[in-house]
Amino acid sequence: MVDQSRNYFFTSESVSEGHPDKICDKISDTILDAYLSEDKDSRVAVETLVTTNLVVISGEVRSEAKISENDIESITRNVIKDIGYNFGDFNYQNVTIMTRLHEQSPDIARGVDAVGNSSEGAGDQGIMFGYACNETTELMPATLSYSHQILKNLADKRKNNIIQGLLPDSKSQLTLFYENDQPKYIDSIVVSSQHTEDTTQEYLNEQIAVLCKDILPSDWYTEKTKLLVNPTGNFVIGGPVGDTGLTGRKIIVDTYGGASPHGGGAFSGKDPTKVDRSAAYVARYLAKNIVHSGISEKCTIQLSYAIGISEPLSIFVDLHGNKKVEASKVEKFIKDRFDLSPRGIINMLGLSNPIFSETSSYGHFGRAPNENGCFTWETLNISDEFKNEFL
Numbered sequence: 001m002v003d004q005s006r007n008y009f010f011t012s013e014s015v016s017e018g019h020p021d022k023i024c025d026k027i028s029d030t031i032l033d034a035y036l037s038e039d040k041d042s043r044v045a046v047e048t049l050v051t052t053n054l055v056v057i058s059g060e061v062r063s064e065a066k067i068s069e070n071d072i073e074s075i076t077r078n079v080i081k082d083i084g085y086n087f088g089d090f091n092y093q094n095v096t097i098m099t100r101l102h103e104q105s106p107d108i109a110r111g112v113d114a115v116g117n118s119s120e121g122a123g124d125q126g127i128m129f130g131y132a133c134n135e136t137t138e139l140m141p142a143t144l145s146y147s148h149q150i151l152k153n154l155a156d157k158r159k160n161n162i163i164q165g166l167l168p169d170s171k172s173q174l175t176l177f178y179e180n181d182q183p184k185y186i187d188s189i190v191v192s193s194q195h196t197e198d199t200t201q202e203y204l205n206e207q208i209a210v211l212c213k214d215i216l217p218s219d220w221y222t223e224k225t226k227l228l229v230n231p232t233g234n235f236v237i238g239g240p241v242g243d244t245g246l247t248g249r250k251i252i253v254d255t256y257g258g259a260s261p262h263g264g265g266a267f268s269g270k271d272p273t274k275v276d277r278s279a280a281y282v283a284r285y286l287a288k289n290i291v292h293s294g295i296s297e298k299c300t301i302q303l304s305y306a307i308g309i310s311e312p313l314s315i316f317v318d319l320h321g322n323k324k325v326e327a328s329k330v331e332k333f334i335k336d337r338f339d340l341s342p343r344g345i346i347n348m349l350g351l352s353n354p355i356f357s358e359t360s361s362y363g364h365f366g367r368a369p370n371e372n373g374c375f376t377w378e379t380l381n382i383s384d385e386f387k388n389e390f391l
Contacts, residue, residue, distance in 0.1 A: 009187055011175040012143035012257025016151045017083050017361035018168020018194070018238070020245025024048035025254075025360040027057065027079050028247045028269030031067075033354035034075055036271070038065030040352040043123075046101070046269035047247045050240040052089050055080075058100040059269065073097045084159065084168040090240040120342045121308035123274040124265075128305075130283025131260035132291040133298040135183060138378075139288050140366035142183045144257030147172045148362045149215050150191060154208070163207045165199030169238030176220070181297075186216060188226040194238030195230075205229040254364050255280070260300055268360050272351035273342045275305045279312070282345045284365050285377040286334060293386035295330070296322035303340065310341035325390045333389055349376045 015022055028046040035042035042063035049056040055076055080092035135142040150172045158166035173190040176183045191208050208229050213221070248266025252258050265276030272278040287299040298320040304313045315335055317327045334340075339348065346352050355374040359367075367375040 007177070007179050009175055009177050010141075010143055010259070011173060012141060012147050012252075012259070013171060013173040013190075014144065014147035014151050014253055014257075014362065015172075015250060016155055016168065016170040018085070018155075018170065019250075020050055020169070020240045020243050021247075021249040022245070022361045023050050023080065023083060023085075023240065024245045024247040025250070025268035026083065026357065027055065027076050028059075029356040029360045030075050030079050031057070031072060032269055032271060033357050034067050034071065035061065035063045035065045036352065036354040036356075038067070039063045042271055043273060044269065044271040045274065048245075048269070049247075050090070050245040052241050053091075053095055054240075055095055055097045056100070057098065060103060061101050062103060069099045072099050072101075085239060087167075088239075088241060120273055121310050122279075122305035122342055123270075123307065124276065125306045126265050126276055126304070127263040128265065128275060128279040128283055128303050129255075129261050129263055130280065130285070130287040130301040130303075131256045131299070132284065132288040133259070134291055136366070138366035139291050140363075141257050141259040143174045143176050144253075144259070144363070145366050146216055147174045147257065148366070150174075150189075150212060152362045153211055153215060154191070154193060157207075157211070163204075163211075165196040165203070167194035167196065167238060169194040169235075169242070174216075183220065185222050186220045186225045188228065189216075190228045190231065192230050192232075192235055194235050197234075197236050201230060201233065256365070261302070263302075267364060268356070272346045275303075275342060275345075278342060278345045278349070278351055279303045279305060279340070281349060281351070281364070281377040282338075282340060285349065285379075285382075286338070288378065289380055289383040290317075290319075290330065290386050292380050292383040293391065295325050295386055295390055296320060298322075301334075310343070312340050315340070330386075330390070333386075337385070351376075 027048045031046050032044045035044050044061050046059040076097050077092045085092055132139040136145045138145055151170055157163040170193040175187040177185050177187055189212055209227055247269050251262055251266050267277045270277045283301040283303050287301045290299045296319040300318040302316040315331045317330045319327050350373050353373045358374045369375045369379050
């Protein structure tokens with residue numbers, strides 16, 4: 001966790017939808033959505049691996065949905081195509097796709113399934129964290145929020161051919177100097193973007209410099225601000241040709257950029273009975289509403305679960321030194337007011353809907369809720385409850 005008792009430099013990174021690990025997250029979540037579209041009670045845990053000219057899809061599924069291997073292959077090719085891999089040795093048209101899905105373990109099913117009037121148990125043991133802070137309007141760490149924005153904007157300009165010669169794989173990194181625990185100025189920006197062989201580094205540097213200045217606050221720039229574009233020079237070989245990708249390897253990019261602890265569980269490819277995903281979402285929902293209510297400027301929440309047990313074993317709230325409210329009272333209020341069983345979270349946030357493919361790149365948090373029911377955990381509809389209870 002960040003030491004917030006002093007002035008400091010802090011850095012977060014993001015990776016694009018064309019990064020090998022993010023391709024895997026997108027494939028896994030799009031397959032999950034396909035199952036949920038036909039059967040909202042589907043139990044899905046899908047892992048994907050990508051490398052040169054190969055995609056391997058494995059995991060376990062229990063569902064009434066009829067999703068064939070041909071369907072999964074079609075889904076996978078469409079994901080790769082939409083990301084932009086229509087060239088080279090990782091091409092949506094001729095990549096080899098291997099599918100190895102099997103039935104969910106009956107031992108796991110026995111613990112997770114609801115019996116009689118009892119709620120479903122958690123799909124696994126573990127700890128999950130939620131975090132919010134007042135650095136940005138999204139109540140997210142500024143270093144991560146702007147790193148995501150840089151790459152999302154870069155991808156939009158690539159797909160609309162506004163910046164010439166860009167290819168899908170890219171990374172960003174932003175270092176800010178914090179004074180009195182608030183962002184003060186930009187120390188450095190790093191952007192690495194895959195590109196065609198005939199694209200010059202001078203052109204990319206010029207275009208990305210403009211892009212960053214359009215996104216980042218102008219008063220954060222100083223004479224010493226550094227912009228590093230493709231620091232090693234050419235970045236022609238990228239994506240799964242340059243690096244193997246796996247589902248779930250970008251958990252810090254997906255969450256809070258290192259500003260908060262992380263329980264260790266990944267999100268993508270997992271249905272919402274897996275508390276790795278659903279409990280992390282509800283922890284963010286609670287933390288964000290607490291900060292928005294004015295109780296504290298930062299909030300970290302930890303939840304813990306045991307496989308087969310529906311209620312969390314523990315609820316921990318850290319208000320980061322705020323003295324207006326006792327954290328123990330907030331913990332009790334959360335426990336008494338909110339159903340944090342897997343079924344309670346699913347119903348609260350609408351997580352049985354096929355909404356997960358969109359979460360797979362540019363962060364699971366700090367995103368605007370949309371009409372498709374995605375990012376419900378970013379709504380502020382319980383902020384007044386905390387305000388009325390404690391302020």
